Ligand SMILES: Nc1ncnc2c1ncn2[C@@H]1O[C@H](COP(=O)(O)OP(=O)(O)OP(=O)(O)O)[C@@H](O)[C@H]1O
């Protein structure tokens with residue numbers, strides 16, 4: 139099992155859009171995926187038309203394994219389930235450590251329910267209290283969308299230096315440029331500069347700023363479902379390929 | 390957690406509106422059905438799947454097995470004409486593990502099938518339940534097989550969809566409803582139907598009832614022999630005629646001696662052309678066993694022998710099929726059936742009017758005593774021929790008990806038949822090993838030149854086989870005495886006496 143966190147301290151950078159499309163890409167490639175919607179707004183659940191579950195914020199929720207497994211919802215797509223729970227930071231901590239422990243009752247319950255997920259994708263809210271050390275420890279990969287503007291530079295810088303200070307493995311950080319507008323010189327310049335400054339932190343794939351992605355809100359589905367041939371759909375597929383197989387798109 | 394699907398059998402034409410109307414807050418959406426394709430309902434001749442409440446549907450190269458509580462297994466595989474153990478690995482094959490090894494899957498009925506998937510959506514157009522409807526149409530009518538798949542987290546919707554279908558199915562007898570709707574006259578074949586007898590029924594009527602019943606059974610196997618579906622058809626055909634012959638020989642004095650002779654000859658004539666095919670079937674079925682009896686370096690000779698057998702069987706079966714299809718044969722069977730339709734054409738013998746129950750007791754008691762007398766005299770030095778005679782007498786005893794079983798208490802009979810069957814199995818193997826050795830000798834003889842010399846490979850292999858078979862035959866023989874003693878226990882003796890020997894008469 140592998141845990142991928144879509145994380146950024148900055149709001150509106152494309153964490154949810156990435157979580158949703160990446161979860162779908164994994165499922166389509168044959169993995170069993172649990173997308174955890176950690177945003178109190180229930181954004182990724184919204185895109186899968188899954189209604190938010192009732193407030194499930196008390197920590198005892200996780201002791202009650204049955205209640206937890208019951209709140210998982212199947213999406214309309216084979217192999218892709220959504221946990222629309224509305225978790226506090228503390229709950230989430232417990233959740234992560236339970237998921238990591240093969241012998242926890244939670245993990246066992248998931249296995250017997252036929253849900254020994256291959257991939258868990260965490261759609262983190264922007265104000266995820268302070269930097270969550272536990273996410274950084276528990277996740278195998280931390281996927282950070284970066285809009286190529288000066289403001290975003292600082293966010294990434296903070297994250298990387300936090301890792302250095304805490305002696306966390308920096309190679310977990312997988313940044314990628316999000317909402318890229320190649321017509322804007324500022325975007326191109328920022329990208330060039332940042333790629334140089336953070337040589338090993340950036341993935342090659344980038345997600346363009348695309349109307350097809352904005353339309354996710356009306357369609358309430360992953361981009362590939364309603365715009366299968368779009369550049370946006372191809373970009374998410376390339377992001378998946380690079381993340382999963384180290385394949386770098388030559389386009 | 391129950392993530393398994395459910396399935397429902399809905400007789401008649403399926404109406405999707407019935408589902409829409411019954412669900413509140415949910416909307417079922419049906420895909421356009423696929424173009425109608427042919428399907429076959431598969432089972433073996435005795436419909437053993439049907440007897441277990443299972444339904445196997447073959448269509449477009451896919452097998453679909455439906456069982457009791459909504460359990461559906463699907464596998465790509467052709468199915469028709471194959472034996473389960475020869476199917477490629479897959480969920481349907483695994484689910485069919487208890488299927489008779491000697492029986493091939495055959496079409497019990499056929500028609501057209503359309504498939505339509507459906508999704509049940511909530512107000513956000515989110516799918517909460519999925520399913521599919523297989524609409525089967527045959528000459529006799531229609532039936533819909535609905536499968537409903539739950540989706541995690543949407544148990545309540547699943548329950549309400551299921552209960553809607555449940556009420557549409559209206560408790561209609563499960564899988565039997567499919568047969569009634571589609572193939573109302575596909576009555577299951579029964580190799581040993583129970584013949585209803587009255588206690589006082591005159592023996593001549595009993596004989597006619599039994600013979601008529603088994604003539605019908607024999608005829609039910611002709612088509613399967615001609616189509617060469619599996620070897621059980623010919624086997625059952627022969628067993629049925631053998632039962633008829635045993636009535637003729639065991640029910641002494643029921644028909645006139647002249648008619649008994651004529652009928653015996655007629656039934657021998659019916660049996661005779663089937664013997665060689667059956668022998669070859671048996672050899673070929675035991676092919677693997679033969680190979681396992683001897684070391685690999687002797688396999689070559691046996692391989693050649695089986696190739697010969699296979700060739701000869703094809704030829705012999707072609708001859709037999711031609712006979713079964715001939716007008717003369719059909720006429721013969723119809724005449725016999727007409728003869729036993731009632732007792733008008735039958736010539737009564739001196740025992741013709743004796744009441745069934747009395748007659749049964751007398752025949753069984755007499756045969757039982759004969760078996761005991763013969764068996765009790767068997768020692769390690771008794772010639773093999775006596776053991777063979779014992780086998781024949783046990784068989785006659787068994788036939789008599791089976792014929793008259795409806796007149797006696799079932800559980801009493803079970804108690805008697807169990808040790809008898811064990812003894813018979815033992816004697817049967819003893820006989821098989823001896824027949825097989827003879828057949829091998831004979832085969833080598835036919836393959837030898839005028840000086841009596843045979844190919845060395847063949848001779849070695851067959852020699853090896855005969856040696857092993859002889860050992861096995863001896864081992865079986867050694868078991869006969871113990872098995873008989875078991876049958877000859879005081880309890881069994883007592884039961885035979887109480888049931889069949891009423892001194893006061
Ligand atoms: N590549 C893109 N091109 C165009 N619009 C995008 C793109 N990615 C995301 N958006 C839009 O931008 C908005 C914010 O995106 P998203 O919700 O994915 O960001 P987020 O980081 O999850 O936000 P938050 O921090 O509030 O959770 C949404 O309306 C989304 O449709």
Ligand SMILES: [Mg+2]
Pocket residue numbers: 153154155177181261262263
């Ligand atoms: Mg978000």
